[in-house]
Amino acid sequence: MGRFTEYSVIGRTLPTENTPEPKLYRMRIFAPNEVVAKSRYWYYLRQLKKAKKANGEIVAINVIHEKKPLKVKNFAIWLRYDSRSGTHNMVKEFRALSRAEAVEAMYQDMAARHRARFRNVQILRVAEIEKKEDIRRPYIKQLLEPGLKFPLPHRRTKSKAWYAANRPVSGFHPIHSSHDYMLPGLKLVYPISNKMMNVLYWVNGLIKAVD
Structure with missing residues (x-):
């Protein structure tokens, strides 16, 4: 899948004689576009509230933007995924600029470590970890140390240029090329x-x- 966007999808079942004003159900869906966001919305609503797309409608769909997109934050993602042997629950921590970027990193990590497809991963909750003490994963803790430094393993030094790269001019030009x-x-x-x-x-x- 491509880059993810966070959507707020609101839908309901169609009005009937028994329920002229049906309830509205809102979900926060991470998807690459609106079409996939609507599809995932009906997937979850069918499991939770027994509502189908044929008997329902989408009331509104909006994009949720990050409040501080230039600040690096720590996120915890609760998820459930279906493997070849069963269903598993887990919590993963990521460091990203937004919730959408953290979810994208989660899908990449699940595909690399567990061969999990997009359709097999269900996001239960995404929350920002504000306190440093609440972080549990060592690969995130190591990035929070004060005075953090990174080595430069492949430094390519250039020797002094002994020969000029431009063609020499033997004649006398009283006016320099950069002047009028x-x-x-x-x-x-x-x-x-x-x-x-x-x-x-x-x-x-x-x-x-x-x-």
């Missing part, structure tokens, strides 16, 4: 290459010869 170059009715204020400068000198000589 004056021609009758023309003023250049941007850098000029040596080849272009020679052309301008040649044109200037022709103009003087004609005059």
